[in-house]
Amino acid sequence: MYEILQKKRDKKSLSKDEIEFIIRGYTAGIIPDYQMSSFLMATYLSEMSPKETSYLTESMLYSGETLSIAPKGVVDKHSTGGVGDKTSFIIAPIAAAAGVKVPMISGRGLGHTGGTLDKLDAISGINTSINSRSFIKQIHDIGCVFGGQTKKIAPADKKIYALRDVTATVESIPLITASIMSKKLAEGINGLVLDIKTGNGAFMSKKSQAIALGESLKNTALSFNKNGYIFLTDMSQPLGNAVGHSLELIECIEVLRGKGPKDLMNLSLELSAAMIHLGGQAKTFNKAKELANELINSGAALNKFNETIQYQGGDSSFIKNYKLLPTSEKTVHIKATKSGKVSSMNNKGIGLACIEIGGGRKVKTDKINFAAGFYFHKKIGDKVAKGDKLVSIHYDQKFKNAIPMLKHQFQEDLIEITSTSKKTLLPKLIYKRSSFWSSK
Numbered sequence: 001m002y003e004i005l006q007k008k009r010d011k012k013s014l015s016k017d018e019i020e021f022i023i024r025g026y027t028a029g030i031i032p033d034y035q036m037s038s039f040l041m042a043t044y045l046s047e048m049s050p051k052e053t054s055y056l057t058e059s060m061l062y063s064g065e066t067l068s069i070a071p072k073g074v075v076d077k078h079s080t081g082g083v084g085d086k087t088s089f090i091i092a093p094i095a096a097a098a099g100v101k102v103p104m105i106s107g108r109g110l111g112h113t114g115g116t117l118d119k120l121d122a123i124s125g126i127n128t129s130i131n132s133r134s135f136i137k138q139i140h141d142i143g144c145v146f147g148g149q150t151k152k153i154a155p156a157d158k159k160i161y162a163l164r165d166v167t168a169t170v171e172s173i174p175l176i177t178a179s180i181m182s183k184k185l186a187e188g189i190n191g192l193v194l195d196i197k198t199g200n201g202a203f204m205s206k207k208s209q210a211i212a213l214g215e216s217l218k219n220t221a222l223s224f225n226k227n228g229y230i231f232l233t234d235m236s237q238p239l240g241n242a243v244g245h246s247l248e249l250i251e252c253i254e255v256l257r258g259k260g261p262k263d264l265m266n267l268s269l270e271l272s273a274a275m276i277h278l279g280g281q282a283k284t285f286n287k288a289k290e291l292a293n294e295l296i297n298s299g300a301a302l303n304k305f306n307e308t309i310q311y312q313g314g315d316s317s318f319i320k321n322y323k324l325l326p327t328s329e330k331t332v333h334i335k336a337t338k339s340g341k342v343s344s345m346n347n348k349g350i351g352l353a354c355i356e357i358g359g360g361r362k363v364k365t366d367k368i369n370f371a372a373g374f375y376f377h378k379k380i381g382d383k384v385a386k387g388d389k390l391v392s393i394h395y396d397q398k399f400k401n402a403i404p405m406l407k408h409q410f411q412e413d414l415i416e417i418t419s420t421s422k423k424t425l426l427p428k429l430i431y432k433r434s435s436f437w438s439s440k
């Protein structure tokens with residue numbers, strides 16, 4: 001291990017055997033945390049070649065069990081996460097209703113961003129800890145699963161991620177690539193849609209970093225003969241209008257009814273079209289998008305969402321009656337103190353503000369308040385008159401001390417209002433969409 005550390009420190013490439021030695025040794029508890037920490041920091045500082053990244057992914061992938069669902073038509077999506085990013089609940093049922101097999105394994109909230117698995121916990125009775133046999137059966141029965149990473153899927157990633165979290169080595173492109181791809185490949189996918197977020201609410205806030213991550217994910221996917229789509233999308237303001245667990249679920253159902261906010265609707269249609277195309281259920285992307293639209297209009301996608309929740313033991317009656325989801329005790333409307341138009345939003349600050357009312361965790365053991373959150377009445381480019389509602393805060397009485405501070409933050413910092421005569425740069429929802437296809 002000492003010699004390998006010297007090599008990586010001196011920016012030399014590691015062989016497949018050397019990388020396997022590290023991952024096997026660390027997962028088995030033979031290599032101690034201090035040597036692994038040194039390896040992670042050396043990798044963070046020296047980076048890795050595409051070949052090394054692929055070896056690292058492979059070693060992490062085979063540190064646990066891999067699912068074998070079907071030889072083709074199995075497609076998942078990974079988003080690098082953000083504020084109000086809730087598309088999984090919309091696109092998984094759309095794609096499954098089109099005939100794609102969707103093993104949607106998601107994670108919990110991280111820092112200022114929310115997690116799909118936490119949002120699922122807002123649904124009474126739902127089980128997301130599904131063993132491999134039941135997981136595969138559910139996919140074959142109804143085409144869609146919402147689950148969490150089990151102990152058996154890429155255990156090396158679980159152990160390494162926990163160490164990265166406390167050694168300032170999370171934001172490394174090869175480490176992120178191997179972490180994401182080892183889990184996705186273990187699900188037995190044939191195709192993967194990658195939604196890479198950029199903007200101040202994303203982990204990769206700079207476009208150049210987000211593009212580099214996309215390239216690395218693409219190279220690794222291709223080295224495993226997988227097909228994919230890469231989207232570079234905006235996270236400089238919340239996606240949709242709702243932020244917070246229950247509020248986001250409600251917004252997803254609205255989209256599945258064809259009535260959701262335009263940005264969320266558009267991105268969901270694009271992402272689900274990519275899944276449908278990769279899953280072989282439409283010949284072209286445009287045909288796949290038409291099909292996605294039809295599946296919303298016919299109610300088939302909402303039915304699939306309902307069916308998936310029920311299959312996993314959840315009480316789906318909230319789909320017809322939103323009050324059956326955790327609901328906040330109080331709502332306060334924050335109003336504009338001046339007229340003009342919204343020119344920018346501090347999206348990371350918005351994610352952090354949600355934690356102040358219990359809508360996220362400050363420490364690992366914190367319990368999430370599912371009812372807590374924000375509903376934005378104005379977004380970038382919208383005209384505002386003094387006294388207009390900017391945002392509604394949904395909170396429980398025990399968080400009331402946070403409200404004066406949040407009111408001040410929303411009026412002074414989190415939502416910037418400038419004169420209507422000043423030009424505002426409207427963020428594009430989708431900066432780039434591309435696809436890649438394995439030659440095998």
Ligand code: URA
Nearest residue numbers: 170175176177179180
């Ligand atoms: N998500 C992951 O699964 N892994 C990372 O390293 C970063 C984000």
